[in-house]
Amino acid sequence: MMELDLKRNVGRNPERNLERHLERHRTELTGYCYRMLGSGFEAEDAVQEALVRAWRTYDPDRGPLRAWLFHLATNVCLDMLRGPQRRARAMDLGPAATPGAPLGVPLPPERWIQPVPDARVLDPADVAVGRETVRLAFVAALQHLPPRQRAVLILRDVLRWSAAETATLLATTVASVNSALQRARAALPATAPLDAEVDEALLTRYVTAFERYDVDTLVSLLREDATSSMSPFTWWLRGRAAVHAVLLASDAPCAGSRLVPVRANGCPAFGQYLNGEPFALVVMEVAGGLIAGQTTYLDPGLFPLFGLPMSFEPALRTDG
CATH class of the missing domain: 1.10.1740.10 (RNA polymerase sigma factor, region 2, helix turn helix motif)
Structure with a gap:
């Protein structure tokens, strides 16, 4: 029509x-x-x-x-x-770091899977269906596929185009589309499911603990196998114990931060302000009612994309 x-x-x-x-x-x-x-x-x-x-x-x-x-x-x-290089997450580039290991040399922005606001990529009428397919892990998994296979898989499995429609779009045959889809499905790395809905009480506890730099409470909100990464560094952590050790040893550098909620990649996220200035965008992944992953982007240039102000009243620094 x-x-x-x-x-x-x-x-x-x-x-x-x-x-x-x-x-x-x-x-x-x-x-x-x-x-x-x-x-x-x-x-x-x-x-x-x-x-x-x-x-x-x-x-x-x-x-x-x-x-x-x-x-x-x-x-x-x-x-x-x-270009020859694909975008990735820190977990795709090397093993988990041990507490106390240096951050290493930062990689340029074009090496990283970057976050995106939900409102830019998810149709409100289809948000529940599309959310899983914009998760950071899923988008990172897609980057393992050759570009044309990637296009076929997205068109067929995500957007639900028919094989004939996809073949017409790509100027190829239905048999070629079906073959590419089969290869793409076989090569696509598996990704763990996340909670469809996140308990707001969990997010409230996280914000309060983060702004107070309450390490014990923060760690209690993590899954045992939780991951934490910090783009643009390849350094990342796996496990509640490793995160706990790093937080205790870091002399509370983010105490007094303010967190402003946004939505990114189908997940809760926060703009982090330090001393009133934009500092990082934090994307949370929640599974089983606990935080399964935390990806911190040390890039204030992301704030305008998410409609976040470039200054914010700092919180009072506390010691717990």
């Missing part, structure tokens, strides 16, 4: 009507490009380029607008993925 409406109305006021119809697809396209690229910034760049190309080239007689947009977005993403 929307495509018929587009054919009927583009001619009346082509610029305004085409722009309106293009914008209807922005969230879905951004989610697709994010899964392909592993970066919210790059995903938005890719979508913008696809929309510009669609503005210049779309003809309603050619076929549905949505299919043409995904064709363009796929080509943009494949072009952007020609």
Whole structure:
């Protein structure tokens, strides 16, 4: 029905009507490009380029607008993925560190899976279905696949395109699509499930303990096998005991922080302010009612993407 409406109305006021119809697809396209690229910034760049190309080239007689947009977005993403290195999480790059080990040399931003706001990639009508497929671990797992296999798996298993639709989009055959999907499924690393809903009381306890630097309470909220990482460093920890040891030895560097809640990658997240200045974005993964993973991004440049202010009243520093 929307495509018929587009054919009927583009001619009346082509610029305004085409722009309106293009914008209807922005969230879905951004989610697709994010899964392909592993970066919210790059995903938005890719979508913008696809929309510009669609503005210049779309003809309603050619076929549905949505299919043409995904064709363009796929080509943009494949072009952007020609480099030799894939984005990853710290856990993909080496073994867990031991408490007391140095952080090491930071890696450049293009090496990391970056977080993305839920609102940019999840359709409110489909948020429960899409949440699992934008988790940091799942997006990192996708990066192990060759780009075309990655596109096939996302289109078929995440966005539920048919094999025929996917073949048309990729200018290939149904048999080729089915073969690529089979190989992608076999090669995709497994990811552990997370809680669909997170207990708000858990998050409240976490915020209170974090802002007071209450180490014992913070550690009590972790699973025994919890992980903690801190981009842009490959250093990461596994296990409640290791996290506890590092927190006790670190002389409370984040005491007095303020946490502002946001949503990232289908998970609760927080903008962390230190002395009133943006310091880090913290993404929480919760499983079994406890914190299973904490990924800290030491990049204040992420704050505008999440609509977070660039200054915030600091909390009073406390000793517990």
